[in-house]
Amino acid sequence: MSDDEPGAAPTNDGQQFDRLPETPADREIEGRASRAEVLDWWDERFGIEKEVFEEYSFWEKGAGKIWIFNGEATDPSEVEAVGMTFLRTRQEHWKPTGRAVSRFGSRATKNVIELDPAQAATFAAGDDQDIPEWDGDWGYLIATHEVAGERVPIGVGLYLYDELRSVVPKGSRADLPVVE
Amino acid sequence: MNPLDRYEPLVDDVDAFRAACDRPLPSVVRTNGIAATPDRVREAFDDEGVAYEPVDWHDGLFRLPDGNPGGNWPYVHGWTHGQEEVSVLPTLALDPQPGERVWDACAAPGSKTTQIADAMDDEGTVVANDNNLGRLSALRHNAERLGITNTIVTNQDARNFSTKPLAFDEFDRALVDAPCSCEGTCRKNPDVLDQWTLGHVDAVAGIQKGILARAVQATRPGGVVVYSTCTFAPEENEAVLDHVLANEDCELVEFDLPLETDPGVTEWDGEAYDESVTRAKRIYPHRNDTGGFFCAKLRVGGEADESASDGEVAA
Secondary structure, X not given: OOOOOOXXXXXXXXXXXXXXXXXXXXXXXXXXXXXXXXXXXHHHHHOOOHHHHOOOEEEEOOOOEEEEEOOOOOOOEOOXXXXXXXXXXXXXXXXEOHHHHHHHHHHXXXXXXXXXXXXXXXXXXXXXXXXXXXXXXXXXXXXXXXXXXXXEEEEXXXXXXXXXXXXXXXXXXXXOXXXX | OOHHHHHHHHXXXXXXXXXXXXXXXXXXXXXXXXXXXXXXXHHHHXXXXXXXXXXXXXEEEEEEOOOOOOOOHHHHOOOEEEOOHHHHHHHHHHOOOOOOEEEEOOOOOOHHHHHHHHHOOOOOEEEEEOOOHHHHHHHHXXXXXXXXXXXXXXXXXXXXXXXXXXXXXXXXXXXXXXXXXXXXXXXXXXXXXXXXOHHHHHHHHHHHHHHHHHHHHOEEEEEEEEEEEOOOOOOOOHHHHHHHHHHOOEEEOOOOOXXXXXXXXXXXXXXXXXXXXXXXXXXXXXHHOOOOEEEEEEEEOOOOOOOOOOHHHHO
């Protein structure tokens, strides 16, 4: 947490996990998101209520990479990973991870785009597609489709200029059948 | 020499054993209870036209006769994970509970880690360790794909694992799914039989003893340690248990597995082992049409807290 130069402001050490401060007022590391801001963001962007994340702790490792953890940890923890990657901050628009959306996205009430079977297969393959009929916000959306009668999140899409860009990472793309 | 020759004195029906070892295994997936139920997986497979067969001893497992366990929606959603049937057994023996502290000493690529987290309802702390950084990336990929949030990943030599980076210094349970000579996986990868050497068996047995000893030391009195391998070699199985029984405060306990098993052997190649190794279980391919496996359950000795006692194994 400390810096070698006396008097210099502490900076983010990309090699270790540090717990997010509770609120912006508790912030010691410049640019680090606070827990309160993270919870507000999910609520404002996707309508996922703060209570959903009550039991979880949030950590930063790397520049703006936020992890969500549901176990016991000391602070700071020099380990390879704690929990699951959750959110990218320290950029103009915060971006949820596909894993976070897969795990928690079914609770979202806004900025959720429901894809038909062909669109869902296109999305999972990592391909962009025109969806001019979307009249909601631009930016990061939760892409879902219906599986056996229920809406299931697939991943994160970026909606801009009538187009839904799949931002499914290369290693997670899949060629899947169109299930009508 | 085919290393399977050396185990013929241990099996009752040599022809059935050898025939089973020559047959390939089907693809099997395990339902990830954090994301879905077996019913929901079944429904999605039905909708998608994915052929599957139930596994009669575990309702969360499905055999996929057409292969390609990753090419369907349930996989993409993290509802399923490819995992061989016998590989599900150690976690059943470990029986981790929500809220506990569990160490998976040789965790990559994470099939058992994720099954442990699932059994704990993703509550408590799983410390998934592996000494190989490259394999840890596969572990992390799997844990994330299955939506697991209660796991800490560490990169240490398990033989002298330090709890210093953790918030606690003792585990309730530990799994040692040890690196081994892997003969039991010959139905998936026949190459293991060509590459087998007795020198490797002896080398890896030393490592196994070190890891299992550390697991016993790192687990609280009354806690549980499960030892498993995918080899038939007594040098890597009963001999390792015998060594740890003699050097650490622990005992082997009886436990049930939902498959037909054979008891551990007390004599091999001129060596005699502690009588209690018969409580360990050998899983031969011809008994249940699975891969080969070995699994033992230990109770760590010493005075257990009243609150921390484990009713199942304390008896």
